[in-house]
Amino acid sequence: xxxxxxxxxxxxxxxxxxxxxxxxxxxxxxxxxxxxxxxxxxxxxxxxxxxxxxxxxxxxxxxxxxxxxxxxxxxxxxxxxxxxxxxxxxxxxxxxxxxxxxxxxxxxxxxxxxxxxxxxxxxxxxxxxxxxxxxxxxxxxxxxxxxxxxxxxxxxxxxxxxxxxxxxxxxxxxxxxxxxxxxxxxxxxxxxxxxxxxxxxxxxxxxxxxxxxxxxxxxxxxxxxxxxxxxxxxxxxxxxxxxxxxxxxxxxxxxxxxxxxxxxxxxxxxxxxxxxxxxxxxxxxxxxxxxxxxxxxxxxxxxxxxxxxxxxxxxxxxxxxxxxxxxxxxxxxxxxxxxxxxxxxxxxxxxxxxxxxxxxxxxxxxxxxxxxxxxxxxxxxxxxxxxxxxxxxxxxxxxxxxxxxxxxxxxxxxxxxxxxxxxxxxxxxxxxxxxxxxxxxxxxxxxxxxxxxxxxxxxxxxxxxxxxx
Numbered sequence: 001x002x003x004x005x006x007x008x009x010x011x012x013x014x015x016x017x018x019x020x021x022x023x024x025x026x027x028x029x030x031x032x033x034x035x036x037x038x039x040x041x042x043x044x045x046x047x048x049x050x051x052x053x054x055x056x057x058x059x060x061x062x063x064x065x066x067x068x069x070x071x072x073x074x075x076x077x078x079x080x081x082x083x084x085x086x087x088x089x090x091x092x093x094x095x096x097x098x099x100x101x102x103x104x105x106x107x108x109x110x111x112x113x114x115x116x117x118x119x120x121x122x123x124x125x126x127x128x129x130x131x132x133x134x135x136x137x138x139x140x141x142x143x144x145x146x147x148x149x150x151x152x153x154x155x156x157x158x159x160x161x162x163x164x165x166x167x168x169x170x171x172x173x174x175x176x177x178x179x180x181x182x183x184x185x186x187x188x189x190x191x192x193x194x195x196x197x198x199x200x201x202x203x204x205x206x207x208x209x210x211x212x213x214x215x216x217x218x219x220x221x222x223x224x225x226x227x228x229x230x231x232x233x234x235x236x237x238x239x240x241x242x243x244x245x246x247x248x249x250x251x252x253x254x255x256x257x258x259x260x261x262x263x264x265x266x267x268x269x270x271x272x273x274x275x276x277x278x279x280x281x282x283x284x285x286x287x288x289x290x291x292x293x294x295x296x297x298x299x300x301x302x303x304x305x306x307x308x309x310x311x312x313x314x315x316x317x318x319x320x321x322x323x324x325x326x327x328x329x330x331x332x333x334x335x336x337x338x339x340x341x342x343x344x345x346x347x348x349x350x351x352x353x354x355x356x357x358x359x360x361x362x363x364x365x366x367x368x369x370x371x372x373x374x375x376x377x378x379x380x381x382x383x384x385x386x387x388x389x390x391x392x393x394x395x396x397x398x399x400x401x402x403x404x405x406x407x408x409x410x411x412x413x414x415x416x417x418x419x420x421x422x423x424x425x426x427x428x429x430x431x432x433x434x435x436x437x438x439x440x441x442x443x444x445x446x447x448x449x450x451x452x453x454x455x456x457x458x459x460x461x462x463x464x465x466x467x468x469x
Contacts, residue, residue, distance in 0.1 A: 002060040002085055003040035009052050015041040025088065030134065031074040031387075033310040033394065038066065038086035044110075045091040047164060047172055047198045053087055054196070055170035058457060066463040067192050069110050070136020074311035075429050077465035079139065084463070089138060092198055095119045104161060107200045109138030114302070117295035126207035126294050128159040131262075133295075133302045138197045143424035144189040144367060148210070148294045149266045150356040151376060152241040155367070156202075157188035158359045164199035168457035172198075177363065186448040188365035189424060190434065191467045193445065193459060194452050211271070212264035212297055213288035215278060219249060219257040222281050223330065226259050229277035230352060231323035236274065239377055242266040243274035246353045249330060251337040253346040258285060264297065306347055309387040312398050314405045315426035316382045317355070317419040318412040325415050326352065329408055333384070336404040343397060345389030355379035355421070366445060367421070368437035379419055382408070383426040402430065429466025445469055 007014045015022050017039055025043075029035045044050050057065055064084035066077070073079050080086055089110030098104035105127065107116060114133025120126060128147040130140050141163075145156025153159055162176040163184060173195075175184035186194055217226070230247050246262040265272050268291065271279070279289075288300070318325065333350045340346045357376040358369035369375055384405065388397055405428075412418040422436040435442050449459060449469050459468055 002057060002063040005056050006042055009056055010049055013043045029071040030307050031309060031311045033074050034076060034080050036076055036080040036082045038081050038084060041086045041088055043088050043091055047166060050166045050196050050198055051170040051172055054166055054168060064461050064463055067196055069138035070112055072135045074313055077463050081463050104201055104203055107137050107202060109197050109200060111137050114298060117298055120204060121293050121295045124208045125204045127202050127204045128153050128156040131298055131301050132305055133298045137200055141200050142187055142191050142197055148264050151244050152266055154356045154359050155365060157365055158363060159203045160200055161203055162201035163187055163197050165195040165197055167195045168453040182448050183452055185364045186366050186445050190366040190445050191464050192462055193449050193469045209268055209291040209293055210264060210266055211269055211291055213290050215261045215287045216285040217259045217281060219259050222259055225281045227326045229281060232277045234320055240274045243272060246351055248349055248351040251348040253341050306387040309345060309389055310391060310394050311387045312401055312428060313426050314384045314401055314428045315423050316405060316408050317421045318380055318417045319419050320378050320380050321417050325417055328411050332404055332407050336400055339400050343388050343393045347387040349385045351383040352380055355381050368441035381423050433467055434469060
């Protein structure tokens with residue numbers, strides 16, 4: 001019934017299940033694990049279309065809906081649904097320089113960061129966006145966002161100065177530091193619990209090329225050296241706000257294992273001392289360190305990202321007090337990989353990276369780090385991403401991954417290094433991300449949701465399973 005009503009309101013913009021073009025839209029999701037089959041797809045072309053859609057769905061409280069910006073999440077019932085309506089934001093893909101401030105760009109929430117980088121590179125500017133060109137703008141920002149410039153500028157959402165939002169009532173509002181400030185804060189890491197973000201206005205900065213790239217090494221010969229180098233990187237004299245390292249241990253099951261380090265220095269500065277510990281490790285399989293634009297670094301990283309598989313993302317966070325803890329966490333990862341040996345197409349990627357600094361007091365986000373805290377100095381975020389070919393292996397892989405991640409948390413707790421924070425964009429649905437922000441932050445999110453969505457439409461009908469208030 002809801003789909004028929006939407007058809008009458010949005011002529012030519014509704015694709016019913018089984019109709020022409022339906023499968024093409026479903027295949028736009030990166031991972032097969034997220035390719036559910038909604039009753040219909042709403043191809044919105046304007047913020048007014050989003051408003052009409054939500055007003056209509058208010059009258060169908062038993063019909064769930066999902067919101068897709070880029071389709072990068074691997075989890076079912078996050079940005080898709082088998083039982084309701086999919087609101088596809090890809091038609092909201094404009095990129096425009098603000099008339100009020102030439103440093104600000106207004107980005108449609110359904111666009112991709114790759115297109116944004118292409119537009120910005122023409123004027124030698126950069127933005128705090130994703131490091132993968134195909135990730136959507138809306139989902140990335142409302143999940144927080146780790147960027148090429150996070151060591152200096154914080155989460156991607158911290159550079160956003162305004163969001164255009166459609167509330168459950170269909171009302172279209174702006175959320176910024178001066179208008180609906182509580183909503184603005186909550187959307188920065190609070191996902192779609194309050195409304196649908198249709199436009200993001202982000203502050204850019206002058207930047208041509210930066211130093212960075214990837215270095216690959218054999219795992220068995222360099223694992224201990226990698227952990228030692230990461231410890232030295234995080235414990236060198238003084239915090240280098242431009243240096244960023246993603247240390248990834250990668251297993252391909254029977255096809256072997258290796259290490260891949262992505263390094264980015266957010267300035268045009270060749271061979272910074274912060275990276276020297278990794279540069280010295282031998283042997284190296286490949287080294288692409290160079291000066292390059294963030295647009296091309298994002299393309300490089302995207303080229304190696306798996307697609308067309310089943311997948312699960314998981315995360316954990318810990319405080320790096322002793323280097324021995326990383327060896328213990330790697331051991332748990334190795335043990336899990338042994339269980340995946342017979343899984344067709346298995347790829348298991350275990351990544352360490354530093355947490356960004358907190359936002360200043362006058363630009364808060366939802367994630368609970370006080371402005372005077374220093375998570376960037378010693379807090380480490382783990383991203384564990386696993387990919388495989390056959391759905392018949394899905395339950396086993398997910399169960400083992402969950403068991404292992406619980407063991408990782410147990411280990412860091414026993415070592416006195418556990419940190420409760422869970423980064424939204426890396427998290428599995430069962431990881432209670434919003435509660436990981438702390439009691440005070442969670443209570444604030446609940447209050448804001450009740451204020452802007454008093455009937456609980458997004459909390460009841462909205463999908464984003466595992467990320468609801």
